[in-house]
Amino acid sequence: MNDGTFALKSDTNITHATLPTAFVNLLSLLMRSPSVVGAEHSFFRVLQRELEERGAKVTWYEGVLVAQGNNPDSLYLSAHIDRHGLICTGPNEFQYASFVAGARSDLLGNSVDEQFMRKIVDRFDGEQVFAYEPWSGAYRGSGKITNAYICEFRNNLIFSLIGLEHTVAGTPVAFFDKLKMTKNTISGQLDNVLTAAVLVYLFELGYQGTAFFTAQEEAGKSWRYLLEWFRRFGNSTNQLIVVDTSPFPDAETAAEQQLVLRNKDANAPFNQELTKAVSQLCKKLNLSTLYKDQYVEQLNIKRISQNETPMSLGSTEMGRIIASSNGLVDGTTLQIPTSGYHTLSETAPTEAVAAFICVLAHLAGITEGNERV
Numbered sequence: 001m002n003d004g005t006f007a008l009k010s011d012t013n014i015t016h017a018t019l020p021t022a023f024v025n026l027l028s029l030l031m032r033s034p035s036v037v038g039a040e041h042s043f044f045r046v047l048q049r050e051l052e053e054r055g056a057k058v059t060w061y062e063g064v065l066v067a068q069g070n071n072p073d074s075l076y077l078s079a080h081i082d083r084h085g086l087i088c089t090g091p092n093e094f095q096y097a098s099f100v101a102g103a104r105s106d107l108l109g110n111s112v113d114e115q116f117m118r119k120i121v122d123r124f125d126g127e128q129v130f131a132y133e134p135w136s137g138a139y140r141g142s143g144k145i146t147n148a149y150i151c152e153f154r155n156n157l158i159f160s161l162i163g164l165e166h167t168v169a170g171t172p173v174a175f176f177d178k179l180k181m182t183k184n185t186i187s188g189q190l191d192n193v194l195t196a197a198v199l200v201y202l203f204e205l206g207y208q209g210t211a212f213f214t215a216q217e218e219a220g221k222s223w224r225y226l227l228e229w230f231r232r233f234g235n236s237t238n239q240l241i242v243v244d245t246s247p248f249p250d251a252e253t254a255a256e257q258q259l260v261l262r263n264k265d266a267n268a269p270f271n272q273e274l275t276k277a278v279s280q281l282c283k284k285l286n287l288s289t290l291y292k293d294q295y296v297e298q299l300n301i302k303r304i305s306q307n308e309t310p311m312s313l314g315s316t317e318m319g320r321i322i323a324s325s326n327g328l329v330d331g332t333t334l335q336i337p338t339s340g341y342h343t344l345s346e347t348a349p350t351e352a353v354a355a356f357i358c359v360l361a362h363l364a365g366i367t368e369g370n371e372r373v
Contacts, residue, residue, distance in 0.1 A: 023201045027179055032178060034083075038100075063221070065081075069208030079242070094158070094167075099156040100156065140171060185350055186350060187348070188344060192245060220315070231328065239330065245335060248339050261291050261335075274330075287359065292314070318332065337352055
């Protein structure tokens with residue numbers, strides 16, 4: 001790895017500045033397919049096709065699509081596939097989908113989203129959006145956001161739109177999105193289609209383990225679907241790696257490390273041995289890492305000294321499932337650092353994405369010839 005090249009297959013080289021064309025094409029495709037929180041069914045259809053074309057056995061359960069290779073218990077990986085968007089809740093009325101009344105029971109108040117709602121209200125003016133049929137993904141027209149405000153009585157973002165006055169209640173509305181690339185970065189609505197695309201791509205490289213694709217993580221529900229699967233089919237103890245993006249305040253801070261680990265989140269401590277194993281692998285590959293919980297705790301020392309409200313450690317799918325599974329499932333997380341959190345210009349360093357693919361390939365034992373990647 002001294003030359004910065006990750007050799008995954010004879011025809012696939014990942015460098016710190018370059019991503020495989022096959023992966024970029026896949027990510028571009030998935031980003032164009034809508035998957036608003038609570039209306040992910042049509043995206044599951046797209047995922048099923050892409051996974052089966054790459055040799056995976058795909059099974060659907062409520063809220064989770066499970067893709068498996070020939071050695072499904074060798075490694076468990078999970079990525080949520082829902083993205084932020086709007087939902088029509090009445091005549092010409094649109095709300096932020098993850099915060100509608102039906103999602104409130106699973107939001108604990110300790111997530112970054114809820115704390116930052118007041119900071120993101122001004123991000124959406126002028127954004128182009130489109131409505132779609134939630135089961136088939138059929139296009140139902142386009143519009144533009146003209147205003148957004150917080151309704152204190154409903155504790156949600158309310159949006160004014162033009163062009164979608166015909167939309168009926170229950171219709172999801174997604175942001176128009178496409179992948180944008182520079183020499184050193186990729187950007188778009190990356191959370192969390194980016195890591196989901198990597199899991200699909202792993203099957204193209206020969207992954208034989210299990211990958212979970214979960215719905216409604218942004219509404220705090222995905223862990224329930226995942227835990228239900230393990231209660232049905234899992235072993236007495238199950239180690240899981242949950243993958244996602246991890247927000248930083250600006251591009252420079254995001255680029256200071258290639259990958260993000262955690263010892264814990266706001267809900268539970270993670271598996272120490274697995275976290276250490278992932279950390280040691282990153283060191284072996286000369287990849288820089290940061291522990292997000294330690295980073296936030298250090299920031300909070302400064303914030304408290306200045307009489308500012310401390311930041312949440314964040315609520316992850318991994319933490320929720322550990323806290324609720326009574327030892328049935330534990331594990332850790334691996335995340336890609338990004339800036340521009342939950343916007344259409346969320347940005348990740350290209351080398352971080354390359355490093356992420358490399359680490360997961362090593363964990364999966366994907367080989368070139370007889371040598372481990």
